[in-house]
Amino acid sequence: MNRQDYFSDRANGMKRSVIRELLKLTAKPGIISFAGGLPAPATFPVKYVEAAVDVVIEEEHATALQYGPTEGDARLREDLSIIMRNDGIKTTADHILVTTASQQGLDLVAKIFLNPGDTCITGSPTYLGGLQAFKSYQGVPVGVELDEDGMIPELLEETVHKLEKEGRRPRFIYIIPDFQNPAGVTIPEARRKRILEIARKGEYLIIEDTPYRQLRYSGESQPTFQSMAPDMVLSLYTFSKILLPGFRLGWACGPDWIIDKMIMAKQAVDLCTPPFTQSITHAMLVNGALEKGLESTIELYSKRRKLMLECLDREFAGIGGVTWTKPEGGLFLWLTLPEGMNTEDIFQQAVDEKVAYVPGSAFYPNNDNFRSMRLNFSYASEEQIVEGVKRLGNLVRKNI
């Protein structure tokens, strides 16, 4: 029997990501990589982890090393509900599900909402892991273009009307409102309201994915979709960027009928998120790790972002048609090259010249846009940022 015949249709549709293969090239020594999405290890609150682990092993080992409830550690859910309330969201612990980071949130969303062939709205571009999750259940992401204020409401309206007419009603609208991955843009309050109106009119759910929300370096915080419409928004969060990624811990917050279904689904997916790391994280929320950590993380990333923007100004001076976003937070900015250039085509050259980025096509639902690249400013050191952006500038100049 053919190997393909053993697999499900959804599995036969899965491919090794070209991007992940490309990214392997960037691990070579000497390469300055703006490609990954990694937090800087310097931001990991190691001392707080250590103190928290001591408490857990000393006082809670019998529960922390055992199985736990599918919905998550009750104390952690309470902690998270407080964090949410402090952000203007009227919620309670029973509207929160602890997940194995937000990627699992996306997997559960796809599992409970998408039949094969079902459409959903995403940004164009949008988070690669979201596209992967939706496609892995044979969902069909339909992209809506962004500008410097995020998803464009007029285009959203046009797209959902078109889909409805074709009998392809979208199952949800997937939005990354704060410091979007990959574009770095943030949706202002007024536009959030406009998007909500469109969603409410069509009775569409909104999936709000906001992993970087706490990492703001300038400008004013905008209210979450969750705070404005708790009855129609499911929000996904993660500790990966604001505390550390190595625990793989995140949470979902939303209407109880959705959280309930996610809990049912999660039961069959992995029984529960590790109680050990949940206990440690609870202890870290008690010992102040998040607050203190965020302070120094924001200081570090803010500096790196500023530096990268200055370097871009300098190194791309005089190259016509190059633009880039100026994120108020997060980890990424989005550089767009002049008409006719292709960031996939020059990727190998970049690697040869020892600088790396993610070609923008990876982030488009149909991989059909080639002029942009995503640059990460959280991981590389200041020295590397200066030298790396210089190499990028030379690369573009050579290929123009």
Add this chain to the structure above:
Amino acid sequence: MNRQDYFSDRANGMKRSVIRELLKLTAKPGIISFAGGLPAPATFPVKYVEAAVDVVIEEEHATALQYGPTEGDARLREDLSIIMRNDGIKTTADHILVTTASQQGLDLVAKIFLNPGDTCITGSPTYLGGLQAFKSYQGVPVGVELDEDGMIPELLEETVHKLEKEGRRPRFIYIIPDFQNPAGVTIPEARRKRILEIARKGEYLIIEDTPYRQLRYSGESQPTFQSMAPDMVLSLYTFSKILLPGFRLGWACGPDWIIDKMIMAKQAVDLCTPPFTQSITHAMLVNGALEKGLESTIELYSKRRKLMLECLDREFAGIGGVTWTKPEGGLFLWLTLPEGMNTEDIFQQAVDEKVAYVPGSAFYPNNDNFRSMRLNFSYASEEQIVEGVKRLGNLVRKNI
């Protein structure tokens, strides 16, 4: 819009497990519960965890707190390949995928192999979490009866022939060969060979789920399916029962073309298993926690199993038609009541008399068998086992 209209077909097929609701009753104070499947907290190697965490925080925090590769920590995969080779399996690290415990292994199996409506073979009875995983992708588990030597080959052959004739070819055969959950039975080598012959003839994959394999208290170890047919068997393991469940760590081992597809699927499911707990587990495999821990775990469970069997002999003496299995390892035994009795019907009465079990119907693909109950002997103390089995005996006598 109706809430049901938002969900996918697979989500609308998910129900809150009646069993999990029943089990909530067993958490009441004073109840002696043989219902759960929990390891005894006394078996958790707390000192070894502590020592391992010290190493990880001191020396490896920059990688342990960061993102890691989807396939798992390279050192841990190497450790696991050695454990497998010591068990007679000729394998290498690149045939191993670290999973968020074996429940994720089951989820990935269902995701990559099952289209909606596809059949798969399971034991009847079989592990509840397996049934949940397969059904969550709209798979259709078809049960094959067990006897005291596990799945009956003649019935397996009959069932696959019947399914083939109906055009419902099973996508795989799911087997728990060692100390089966829930029945406690083990398949002898000769029968394993017979099952393999049937599978090879029909070109069926075997999914071998063996979470308790290292917990043998008597009799001879039987060779794994993996060792006998590495080209057609995918094996799922977990640290939950042999080390501790609170890390949610397990692994899959099998043909590279299957492991590769599982890695692709896992990428979209949760990016990677937590590097932090993988690092700790690697350090615990180095510091001897598994070996030492297994020794004392086997000693403890072996004693509890012996005691429960003695209590059953005493408390059920003179009740005609009651039988139970005598497991050579694992965590569970399987008690069957006389014709006409129903363990679901008397469950509430049991709880009122402060003893609990899992009604056997939960473990049948079609929930159509009511005479049996699963008893766990790993969690309750010796005192509780004596008193609990006495209560069970009285309950049955009263209802006969």
